[in-house]
Amino acid sequence: xxxxxxxxxxxxxxxxxxxxxxxxxxxxxxDLEGGPVMDALVFADMITAPxxxxxxxxxxxxxxxxxxxxxxxGRGRRRPx
Numbered sequence: 145x146x147x148x149x150x151x152x153x154x155x156x157x158x159x160x161x162x163x164x165x166x167x168x169x170x171x172x173x174x175d176l177e178g179g180p181v182m183d184a185l186v187f188a189d190m191i192t193a194p195x196x197x198x199x200x201x202x203x204x205x206x207x208x209x210x211x212x213x214x215x216x217x218g219r220g221r222r223r224p225x
Contacts, residue, residue, distance in 0.1 A: 150177035156189045 153174040162171040193199045193207060 147177055147181075150174045151182055151185050155182065155185045 153171060154176050159168070159171060162168045190201050190204050191198060193204065199207070
């Protein structure tokens with residue numbers, strides 16, 4: 145898989161979401177792509193609303209919690225460590 149696919153597969157806590165949904169084995173088919181490009185992708189995701197607007201990190205977290213209150217995004221934010 146090209147690096148972009150691995151980046152997208154693992155960005156923004158996808159591992160926690162995959163675990164919550166019972167899809168960890170499927171995610172592990174994609175090698176973890178780390179480093180500054182992954183950091184930039186996660187940073188951009190955490191300050192961009194679904195419609196592409198800039199939002200603060202707090203606004204983005206509130207949006208994720210509102211859209212996924214009982215699912216992975218909501219629980220992942222509250223997950224310790």
